[in-house]
Amino acid sequence: MDTLKAVLQAYSIQPFYIEKQTEHLYKVQDHYQQYALKQSRLTQETVGMWEQVYNIAYTDFLSLVLPVYLTKQGKLYEVQGDSIYYVTPWKGNSLTELDQPTIEKLFQSIGRMHAKTKQQQMVESAQLKRTFQHYKQHCKQLQQELLAAVEQYEKNRFMSPFELLVCTQFKELDYSLKETERRIEQLLYEQEENSTWYYSLCHKNITTSHTLTHQAQLYLINWEKASFDYSIFDLVTFFQQETSEYDAPIDLFMHGFDKYMDENELTKKELYLLVIQLLDPQAYLACVTAHKETKATMIEQIIHLQHIFRRILFGLHFSAYVDQTYDTIDLEDLDDTD
Incomplete structure (x- = not known):
């Protein structure tokens, strides 16, 4: 004291x-x-x-x-x-109810901050291509590892609740890995067309617990992790933090994202990178791999797996929303015109 x-x-x-x-x-x-x-x-x-x-x-x-x-x-x-x-x-407590006006105001404010602090940089295409081709191969390896785990679980006469959950979720995980591959190809195509990227001031830890409202003014607190980075990483952090629960207001987040785009319109490459990050399967596979070795109880493992799965499921919903709402490229259509 x-x-x-x-x-x-x-x-x-x-x-x-x-x-x-x-x-x-x-x-x-x-x-x-x-x-x-x-x-x-x-x-x-x-x-x-x-x-x-x-x-x-x-x-x-x-x-x-x-x-x-x-x-x-x-x-x-x-x-x-x-x-x-x-x-x-002292401005009171963090957000407890995520209604549409508040969510829209939050996304508007974040978009305005990113737009005001936006700076341009050129990224060397060959290096970026190597990075994402390596990541694509890594995802294919993870896909094989997940399939092997499911096949092993299905050989058991009686599956544990955790194993049963993994088998039940396999279809969505398999699709998310294929969707990741598609988005990587789209990103690399766009990179060949334009090597410009943008970075902005990012909070790097946006959650509802770091958001305050006071007399109609909205604030973000705790800027201790702030840095200049690609603006999509602020969105990734928020979405991953807020979509792990079963009752996450996904529709509100989609509407909020539209307001963000009004303030700071992302390029196609940024949209693809955002989806790739949201679909990241590595935490899920790490949970499956550690299943037999972890000291966590079965209930704790299932809760953790469910949280990760809900985030990936949101990524799939978001990817479909991007296709429906924003002008994205279809590489198969491009191949057909050659």
Whole structure:
């Protein structure tokens, strides 16, 4: 507690009380208002990028970024011991109900941030082709491994619940791997046509728990993992985090994505890469491979497998939505015209 008080003293905050909210977050009340005090995971090597986020938010008017208070010395953070602390206004709780207006506003805000900070870069086509051809071969190997596991399970006179679940889900997993191969071919075709890619400021950890609403204003908090990267990775993180539960509002996410595209229209290559990431089968196969060796209970294994499967299933729904809603290429049609 003395450490927290020393941090607050650097901000000239005299607390009435300090209430622990999570392991690293504290709610602070003084004579006038409430604050959020965060013991961050930032280091001297990563804090520079975190500071850059706030400089960009100031110059580009990014209202999505929850502001931080300055210390008496004019710094964005305070160091105590081995930890870096920062203070923000206390803006209430994270989102609990994902209604359509809120989801649309979130995606609009993310799209606007990506668009405002977008920068262009050229990616060497031969290198990218090697990378994705290798990944395609890797997916084919995973497909063979999954088929071998299913065939082995089916030889058992009595399958375990986990094994039965894998066999039941095999059809969708097999299709997702074929869909991945199709999207890779589309991406490589587009790369041959245009080698330009774009990167933007990305939060890199967008979840509903890092989203706040206060008086009609929406904020993203916890920018500690932020970096410049392909904008689709923010979308991948959000979708994978939010679609693992059985009642995920998939239709709302699709509508939200349309609003994102209104603000930051992705290229065809970016759409294909987004789908490829959402269909990534590696976590599923790792779960199957570890089935006999893990110390997790059967129930824990099944829950974990279901979460991964739901994310992949969302990827299949999203891939179909991209085909229906946006102008994507069909390589078979191109072959027919040759």
